[in-house]
Amino acid sequence: MTTPESRVIIVGGGVFGLSTALWLARGGYKDVTIFDRCNFNTNYYNPADGCDGASADINKIFRATYGSREHSQDLALEARDIWLEWNRAIKESHPSDLPRPLTPEDELLTLCGVYHLADGPTMIPRYVENLQVMEETAPSFRHLQFIKDEADDERRASAHGPEWSKKFHLFDKFKHGATNGFLDAGSGITLADKACVYARYLCQKAGVKFVLGHPQGELDHLITKQNGSDKRVKGIKTCDGSTHAADLVVVACGPWTAAVLPEAHRSVEATMGTVMFIDVPEDRKDLREKFHPDNIPVWRFIQGEGEGRISTPRTKYSPEPINTVPLYGLELMKQVIGGLFPELADIGFTDSRLCWYTDSIDNEFVIDYVPGYSDSLFICTGGSGHGFKFLPVLGKYVKNQLERVPDRFTPIWKWRTVEEGKQCNGLEEGEAGPREMSKIKLAKPQDFHFPVKGSSLSGRLQQLNVAPKEKSQL
Template sequence: MTTSESKVVIIGAGVFGLSTALHLAKGEGYKDVTVFDYQPYQDNAYNPSEGCDGASADVNKIYRCTYGDETEYQDLAFSGRPIWLEWNEQIAKSKPEDLPKGLTPETKLFVPCGFYRLAVGPQLSAYDQMCLDELEKAGLREELHVKKNAADMARLAEKDKADPSTHWLEKISVFDNFQGGTLDGFVDTVAGMTYADKSCAWARYLCEKAGVKFILGPEVGKLDDLIYEGEGDSKKVVGLKTADGKEHKADVVVVACGGWTPSVLPDLNGALEATAGSVATITIPKERQDLWDKFSPEKFPCWGYGLTGHVSPEYGGFYGFPITPEGKIKIGYRGRKWTNYQTHPKTGQRLSVPKTKYTPDKAVNLPKKAIVNIKKVVFELFPELRGIGITDTRMCWYTDSVDNSFVIDYVPGYNKTLFVASGGSGHGFKFLPVLGKHVKNQLEGVQDQFTPLWKFRKAVPGEHANGLEEGENSGRNLASLELADVSDWVWAEPGEVKIEEDEKSNGVLNGLVDKVKSLVVS
């Protein structure tokens, strides 16, 4: 079993790897922890515009505490919130020269702007009602405010009166015209968003201060292969070899590679699958200060629509964020989760692997049906954004488990020398401050409320497994889908010219206007 005397190697410097390293090394903890990653994060600071394509290296992520009856994750989210706020304070009190690249004393990692969860009809879904019920049991129901509940709205008005800077009533009123104003919903006032790239840069900085070593870069930090000794019942992993040919010994290797985890360790086939959500960005011109003000975190919340109880099998799973300091509004769609099946070069297995703007086989756009669905919901939610259009897209690759719970455990067959920390299933980032505490417990064989939940498991043949049972012929595989073109990025009604001449001055399509100006919607 792993102890503080063990030499631990972690492959992957995203949220799972960073949180694990931090909690192993903090205090009088582990003295020999090394994190490897092929990304030179010391140079690019997790900036997704500088070649970073992991899910953790993102602009922002939703922070929520509502999890229906999955109270373990509700508890985990609440346990991390004070640390997010503490990190904000630590950064604010720091000298600029003492902060890692990408951060200033003005940086906020967590912004408590709230999360407005729209129902798909005039009543809350069963899941939404469970969220209310479970927070009531926890004595926290006062943090949730249902739109069609007069008492809840009165309490929300009192919060605005006590602190006018919160703008809670204004934040939810921006959705009043959607679907004719018929939808119910609730706002979670303890929720908000995290700036993901900056949070990772901060966590890596804390790790280094605690003594964690990082070996980063496309040669020195990139895994070539694991090093094995013995066979059968005596088989062990004793380290790894990197792309530069060097071997690095270890007592235990933790694989925390996000969307790349199943392809790094094909033993996980049937336990994890790499799937992509769709992200569209709308960049607001500086001269549109009215939109900068409307969508600011002070006046606009994170939001979700159809996250449970989809309108149709594919039309649902939408979410969005306030404007970033750079003027970007991010809209996400995960109603359908894309796969990219390829043949593993070493095992011959067919499995899903990430395909991004920066992989050798590049993803230059989203599946067209993702763009169509994003445009449908944003067209009605925020018609004022129509004249700007989508300015960038990204496939965000997560790792789904069979039941959306994490897989954090020893991989069977390696005598407790090989460990996996993955399966974020699109909801892991918010746990960055606290996740590693429970990973450490699992490594050391210490039971807590999460260790049974995260045990190693695979799909059972014939049973539903969160889509893993569908395999390559699911209708979600990129090879079988029509991809969008940049001309699809612009909103228009049938027969309309997509780009007007005066919109060209906005410059928001980054040179793409000339390619689509004359196109007409058929």
């Protein structure tokens, strides 16, 4: 049984590890240590400086709409309140009291709105369900959501403020108006790297210890001990040869989880998403104003509906680095950005990366004791591309699972694996599936350029019969 007296080691200093450590320390746990191979003391979770986990990013979308998954909606709304508390605390802090590179002017969550768009004039079922559930369960938040092309919602958006009227009409001409969706004024964007820096700062204030960087912070292997039928994890060995004893080891390694814990390979897998960057030049003040969060929401666009060896990430910082992205995702981005914001197409992409996250069999988290280790090994992962927003609050409920205090999340987050004959979010495909990385057509340098004005990408997209989510099998 895990108690505040237990020695707890957490492997992984991203969202799941930070949030877990913070809530344990604030709950009276006296000996919590996070190990991570990245030196967050000096790189501050910067994805351009050696950080390749999903938590290390410039920004992440914050949304609260989850349709029938009301538990995730409620968790997001609970997290939102804490995000705003963090904003207030940072604003009221003296600059010298904040960790680098934070300043009192930083907002970890900016409520600039999220525009949920999809192809076609009729609202897709996913969006219909999102709004219906929000109306039934959180009507005050539903009041902040405005359906595209609806006259009453246009009036409500205008009443919310003149900037929201402008945002409401921002995508009217995209695809000749043949789109559907809604603007969510209660959502927005988080400063991902700075949020992790702040969460680590709060952890340190609460007494959490950190061992960071290679080799001292990098896991070599788990130390296990077999005594008859009883198998336990007794601690970890790091790449500098040191051993570290623990009563409980929490594996919160994101897409590297199955590499650390092979038993998890039928529960979670590494999945990559394509991320492209466009740096607006300093001297283009017109564009910097146009694309400032005060004037434009975050937006997402859905075009159509649909979705052996251990899957592990391969990034630009891997021993065998990869410095390109899947061609399908790149071409789709070029089509959408070129159609919406041709002035950005004129600038062109300035960088790219693969964002590796952790898919579970049902897009729910996997937060539970690993079977067969006598409650000495715990898994905390499965962000499935939507975990970051829960940073401020996730650990509250991880602590419940650690202490075996049942709550609404216990049956949802329990240990589970692929079931034969069932669709399990692609994990059942294994290496034979179409998303295996060696089968993905990758972009070449010339593919990163936007097409000449007036040309079309539709023909090229039709030739790329690749699912929009890819995974690596290395």
